[in-house]
Amino acid sequence: MSTTTFLSNATINITQGATTTDLSDQANTCVLTIGQDSLEVTAFGDGGHKFAGGLQTVEASITFFLSYGASEVEAILASCVGQGNTTLTISPSGTTESASNPEFVISNCMLASYTPVNSTVGEIAQVETSWVGGTWVRDITAP
Numbered sequence: 228m229s230t231t232t233f234l235s236n237a238t239i240n241i242t243q244g245a246t247t248t249d250l251s252d253q254a255n256t257c258v259l260t261i262g263q264d265s266l267e268v269t270a271f272g273d274g275g276h277k278f279a280g281g282l283q284t285v286e287a288s289i290t291f292f293l294s295y296g297a298s299e300v301e302a303i304l305a306s307c308v309g310q311g312n313t314t315l316t317i318s319p320s321g322t323t324e325s326a327s328n329p330e331f332v333i334s335n336c337m338l339a340s341y342t343p344v345n346s347t348v349g350e351i352a353q354v355e356t357s358w359v360g361g362t363w364v365r366d367i368t369a370p
Contacts, residue, residue, distance in 0.1 A: 238322050239289060242314040243307050253300050255353075256290035259317055259331060261363045283362050285333050287315060293345060293352035304341050304356060311337040315358060329367050336361030 237257045239250050264281035294300045307313045315333040324330040341356045 236320045238316075238318045238320075240316040241303060241307065242316070243303070243310065243312075248298070248303055250291060250300065250303070253294070254289055254291045256288070257317060258288045259333075260284075260286045261331070261365075285336060285359065285361050285363050287317070287333065287336070287356075287358040289356045289358070291354050291356065293343075293354045300354065301343055304338060304354065305343065307338040308341060309337060309339075311335060311360065313338060313358070313361075315361075324366050324369050326367050329365050331363055331365055333358070333361045333363045 237251065237254070239254050239257055241248050241250060262284045264284060265278045266281040267276060268279045269275075269277045291300045291304070296302065313336050315336055316330060317333070318324065318328055318330045320328050322330075336358045337360050339357045339359045342354050345352050345354055
């Protein structure tokens with residue numbers, strides 16, 4: 228078995244309403260955690276706990292370079308906070324889906340929090356975002 232080195236270059240698209248914005252060139256960190264709730268189905272006579280998958284779980288943490296103005300990072304994030312109907316489309320590297328570059332579409336997620344002002348003298352301002360909820364689909368087929 229050989230080892231494959233992966234160099235990340237994530238793509239991040241945010242859709243709010245009818246507007247989709249590619250913020251890939253405004254981000255430098257993207258962590259996506261997906262799963263399902265663990266529902267216990269242990270029955271009498273079982274020798275250990277048994278579980279079944281429940282509802283999907285999604286958490287995304289994305290760090291953006293902070294910019295202000297119409298159609299800039301802060302304005303886009305402000306339109307998403309608390310809405311619960313945002314779609315995130317995230318791929319590890321580029322926009323062409325494949326087995327080595329799966330695309331994750333998270334529908335109806337919510338921007339739970341972000342830091343609209345984060346200023347330190349002599350540093351580039353960044354904003355940490357925390358996205359939760361929704362449903363996810365993994366796609367490896369090119370359009």
